[in-house]
Amino acid sequence: MxxxxxxxxxxxxxxxxxxxxxxxxxxxxxxxxxxxxxxVKEIEETYNEVLEDLGAKALSYPGAGGQEELIEEIEKYLSPLGILDKNDRIVVTSGAQHAMELLGKYFLEGDTIAVENPTFIETFNALKLRSSVVLPIDLDENGIKVDELKELIKVVKISLLYIIPNCHNPAGVNLSETRRKELVELASENDFYIIEDDPYRPIACNLPKPIKYFDKDGRVIYVGSFSKVLAPGLRIGFSVLRGEIAEKISLIEQLDFSTSTINQYVVSRLLKKGLIQSxxxxxxxxxxxxxxxxxxxxxxxxxxxxxxxxxxxxxxxxxxxxxxxxxxxxxxxxxxxxxxxxxxxxxxxxxxxxxxxxxxxxxxxxxxxxxxxxxxxxxx
Amino acid sequence: MxxxxxxxxxxxxxxxxxxxxxxxxxxxxxxxxxxxxxxVKEIEETYNEVLEDLGAKALSYPGAGGQEELIEEIEKYLSPLGILDKNDRIVVTSGAQHAMELLGKYFLEGDTIAVENPTFIETFNALKLRSSVVLPIDLDENGIKVDELKELIKVVKISLLYIIPNCHNPAGVNLSETRRKELVELASENDFYIIEDDPYRPIACNLPKPIKYFDKDGRVIYVGSFSKVLAPGLRIGFSVLRGEIAEKISLIEQLDFSTSTINQYVVSRLLKKGLIQSxxxxxxxxxxxxxxxxxxxxxxxxxxxxxxxxxxxxxxxxxxxxxxxxxxxxxxxxxxxxxxxxxxxxxxxxxxxxxxxxxxxxxxxxxxxxxxxxxxxxxx
Structure with a gap:
């Protein structure tokens, strides 16, 4: 019950x-x-623009996986990062937290997973509540201790690693580039996925390339957000992942159908204007x-x-x-x-x-x- | 995996x-x-009002379970229906579909449930994918055949009944008042919950009282939506349910955290102006x-x-x-x-x-x- x-x-x-x-x-x-x-002012102006231009269309049901217009703008926005493989797709979500919930729902059912110790309790919860075993891997000033992870996965098979590589919450550290490459190799060799949760990148400079940049096998799922750089109350984020999984995540998204259509248009226009990037x-x-x-x-x-x-x-x-x-x-x-x-x-x-x-x-x-x-x- | x-x-x-x-x-x-x-025009004006009045506050993270201001307005909005027991609480959701997903996530794990035959496949999916057995109960011109349900639950224990009592999707029928009362009695006697999905009430006249109106034991969970009467693209709906379950649903809602703050304020103001009611x-x-x-x-x-x-x-x-x-x-x-x-x-x-x-x-x-x-x- x-x-x-x-x-x-x-x-x-x-x-x-x-x-x-x-x-x-x-x-x-x-x-x-x-x-x-x-x-606030720019957001208000953009609500007006969207409603003047699109009328009732901006207030209809959202499409599965995100509005096309927004997906195109996110593609352009991400292009300097070099993380969008030709086999990848973008799925729009109601913020990064919603993405974590959708990914947890798709991937996990009593699985064994690994996370950083410490990790962000709120995003992690969507994974923890669907896993049987969670392996904590300690951090140092260069991020997750990959050697510790290596030793562990020699004896325990994991299906997922959840990681916050930049401006870590709560630890404030960045993962080194060397370790990023090592993680991607480990994932390919040991058949697990990496969820790369990267909400602070848009408010930080001089960061290493995303883990997903080094990924050739579609092992890394990149989760992004406009909450820190723009406003959390719009509830718009996105994931970048292989087409076949993106397809499933979009279908699972229809179970909650929660991503506001008009807010998607507003973020799309703000990206188009270059406001977010600037x-x-x-x-x-x-x-x-x-x-x-x-x-x-x-x-x-x-x-x-x-x-x-x-x-x-x-x-x-x-x-x-x-x-x-x-x-x-x-x-x-x-x-x-x-x-x-x-x-x-x-x-x-x-x-x-x-x-x-x-x-x-x-x-x-x-x-x-x-x-x-x-x-x-x-x-x- | x-x-x-x-x-x-x-x-x-x-x-x-x-x-x-x-x-x-x-x-x-x-x-x-x-x-x-x-x-469209009234919605545009209201976005402006909310942003002029509240500024960045309207764009901050949503609170768990819904913004207070909106919850108060929904309380007033519902008062003519007489469904808000002193032990009940309102939980704001990203539309009724999101409410179904949250309720499915809370209640079900391999359960046996009953639904109308036919039922609305999209909302139902959130329940079906978490149930082991689904019992279909036929409809006639007065809604679900309660006698059929009675016979079935003599031999099979169910934990939940999902029902669309008004302007049924897809069958177009309304459930008779007599049957509403019978369902509530059955739920109390046989220890199951009823999810009453009522999105069309705000665009219909002369409907019977909600099933929840006859409920004294907190067996009925009322799910409402502003998608049909206002606009689906805002993604704002709500549930009315016993405080102790509402508390849990609000916590589960934090796993996706998907309900836009500003859209909650917009709906709250539109309710305050009486626009939705009129x-x-x-x-x-x-x-x-x-x-x-x-x-x-x-x-x-x-x-x-x-x-x-x-x-x-x-x-x-x-x-x-x-x-x-x-x-x-x-x-x-x-x-x-x-x-x-x-x-x-x-x-x-x-x-x-x-x-x-x-x-x-x-x-x-x-x-x-x-x-x-x-x-x-x-x-x-």
Whole structure:
């Protein structure tokens, strides 16, 4: 009467922290893009254009797999990346999270899969709830430890590897190019698929080529999103994958039929105008500046155990004390962050995910001050 | 490596007919609302209002289970129906199809369920692909034959009944009030849930109370949509169900996170303005007029085996010849309809679903002329 998913689903720690964050003054929890960066005016103009040009057509049912006009624009948008093989197709989804759910639904039924340790709990959930065994592979400053993965798959057959190669959530690291090539070889040799989840690329510069760039056998499924570079409330993302799987994913998409037609047209027009493409450099600088403030503030306050993210929203801090305990104290003091234990399948009790997405520089500084006082209070 | 859903998913006959219909002159296939009825101007104005008033907030991530503002408006909208028990909650979804997928995902894992014969293949798919056994219960002019269901559940335990009580798709019938009461009693006595899928209510008049109106035990899950009364391209629908299940469905919704924030605000404002509520009478008349033209044309041409729908888009015609054969001939002659066999779990080989949604009165007449010629051609 109730499925496994129905039994096992639980509230995400990110959602929980976000709910509590609404009541705090300083938000170092949210992974939403900075509201000040959302191009509201351009989006409003584009809604008007689409409705003036297309009328009721823009408000009809969405086609299976995405509107043609948008698929063509995404093709052009992706061409500098060199990831669209002639056998590949694009499937439009309601954001990257929806893509993960569709991919989980297609690929998994009690499978064994591998993920980074830590990984992003919300996207990962769509895979975890359909797998029997999940193997956590540790990260270092160059991303997933491929040697560890190699050893493991000598003894355990996996069907899927889920990976966030750039501006990792929550760890803030980038996967090295060497490891990208190694992963693709491993996937071909050991008959598994790689889901490459890449939502932060459009707000980062100087990144290595996607894993999918090195893929010749159709082993890599690339998942992209316009949520960080444009606006998450439109719910438009996409996947790039082999035609035969794309066909199935499009059919599975009809089970929820959830991707808004008009929003697809709006994103398509914004791509056509070059608005999305032109934002990358400015947004990368914007978040980099805030990340520098966060790192400097942490050093000022004597924190030392944290990484050095070159892009994205997140820094992973080892608080040295239980991070749920610190979280509860922080909420009372007007600060929210995300205790990172749930992102770890192994370890992580003292880790905190700090986000620079929403707060301004002064708020970031004040947030670190609060963290520092809390740590002292807990240690005493 | 591929799940059951991945293995078993296939193209819906409605999608197939819709794709072919794009190339035909006369479309008696589509279940999309008449484009001439979509209030494009009001929707455009409302996008502007929402973005002017709320700015980036309207473009942020959607909350779990739906935006508060929209939930409040749906509560008011539903109050004349008397279906919102104090223990019930509303969950906003990306259209009714998305609600079906979420409900299937929560409730079913190899279960035995019952559905009407015929039923709407697309919504039903989300349930079928997660069930082991599906029991088809025949319809008559008063809807599902409750006596047949009673006999069956004496010997087979079901966990769910899926039902379209009003302006049935594809059968065009309404379920009688007596049977609604009987179904609720049966569900309570035999420990199963009822999914009441009611997308056509907002474009119909003089309907009986929803099944959920008679439900005291929380056995009925009411699924509603704004696709027919407003516009399908916004992808906004909702469910009404007991708080504890609503809570779970909201969490499961985070696995796809697909319901556009701005579109939720737009529908919320349109409800607040009373626009949606004010459209029912006019739309009911609009589609009734077209349905009368269809019935009169069929009678004119000597067709006799069809029902008499009092609302909605669909009429079920017994062509007397194989309906796929007729469909292929029709496509060549510039007419599309949906061969209804796939809607039937038992029988239905000669049945055709004719829709008055998109075509105008002249096109409907011409479509019936073509059908009549095709039938003669096939019989000869």
């Amino acid at each position: 109730v499925s496994r998913i129905g039994e096992q689903i639980e509230i995400s720690p990110v959602e929980l922290a976000s709910q509590k964050a609404k009541k705090t003054r300083i938000n170092l929890a949210s992974g939403s893009p900075d509201p000040s960066t959302i191009p 934002r990358t450099e400015e947004l990368a600088k914007h978040y980099s500046r805030k990340m520098k403030v966060l790192r400097d503030s942490l050093l000022d306050k004597g924190f030392q155990n944290f990484n050095n993210p070159s892009c994205g929203f997140f820094l992973l801090l080892n608080l040295g004390v239980d991070s749920w305990k610190a979280f509860n104290e922080a909420i009372n003091a007007g600060l929210s962050f995300v205790p990172a234990k749930p992102f770890f399948l192994r370890g992580g009790e003292t880790m905190a995910r700090l986000s620079v997405a929403i707060s301004n520089e002064d708020q970031i500084k004040e947030g670190v001050d609060i963290l520092s006082s809390i740590k002292k209070k807990i240690i005493q | 591929v799940s059951r859903i991945g293995e078993q998913i296939e193209i819906s006959p409605v999608e197939l007919a819709s794709q072919k219909a794009k190339k035909t002159r006369i479309n008696l296939a589509s279940g999309s609302p008449d484009p001439s009825t979509i209030p 459209r029912t009478e006019e739309l009911a008349k609009h589609y009734s007029r077209k349905m009368k033209v269809l019935r009169d044309s069929l009678l004119d041409k000597g067709f006799q085996n069809f029902n008499n729908p009092s609302c909605g888009f669909f009429l079920l015609l017994n062509l007397g010849v194989d309906s796929w054969k007729a469909f292929n001939e029709a496509i060549n002659a510039g007419l599309s309809f949906v061969p209804a066999k796939p809607f039937f779990l038992r029988g239905g080989e000669t049945m055709a679903r004719l829709s008055v949604a998109i075509s105008n009165e002249d096109q409907i007449k011409e479509g019936v002329d073509i059908l009549s010629s095709i039938k003669k051609k096939i019989i000869q």
